[in-house]
Amino acid sequence: MMAGDAASRMLGIELVDHGEGWARTQMTVRDDMVNGHGICHGGMIFSVADTAFACACNSWGPVTVAAECDIVFAAPARAGDVLTAEARLRSRFGRTGLYDIAVESDGRLIAEFRGRSSELKMPV
Template sequence: MWSMTQTPEFPAPADPQLRAERAAAILSVDTPVTDHGIEFVRGDDEGCQMSLTVRVEQCNSHGICHGGITMFLADTAAAYALNTGEETPRWVTSQSASNFLAPGRTGQVLTATARLGSGTRSTRLVDITVTSTDGTVVLETRNTMARLKG
């Protein structure tokens, strides 16, 4: 019997330790992510978590975490949720719809939780929630992910 995470369209499940190893390998060459201080927290066949501690230089003129940085964290979590589950990572975002609900502040840890949704071998939905240190929801977004060809 096929599960939600293992269907004819999706690869076999990858254990959390394998996902952590794959995340480390991707992070070793993903300098935009590491330069912003984004870290892999955990991953499984339901999704993954990534976090970042908001730095002063990541804040806008209003003194809050720049929306682009918050979106970058969410988008990174979506990508790692899929790319750590396969030997050859090939997933990128093709569309994103977001709602900013609260500001992130300097010193707070923002955590993006990406949950894998429905899809096919070539496209997949991922819902991402970014929360602040105290659990406040900062951002909710839905990404459509596309598998690169080749």
């Protein structure tokens, strides 16, 4: 899945490690990822978390997509910060999964993301 993910590649998001029901991604905040306040744009933080979520929920095999997600920003990130997002399965029921993703930089919590996934009935 990551080999065909042009958006994550463009943002410099890498899959660092993964297993069944979990994944860890990483991205370095570039100068072109900061907003007018000089802090990392929230969409960039969402993206690194969303990629970890996608890798974790697709680790079971069936094609799985996001059905719902939300994010809480806890602290700002700045250019040069390395963001690490770790996604963990909380629960699977039917074709639905619930995942929590923490985004950190140097041990500091940047954001908490929660995603609900849905397995597709047939491949895309």
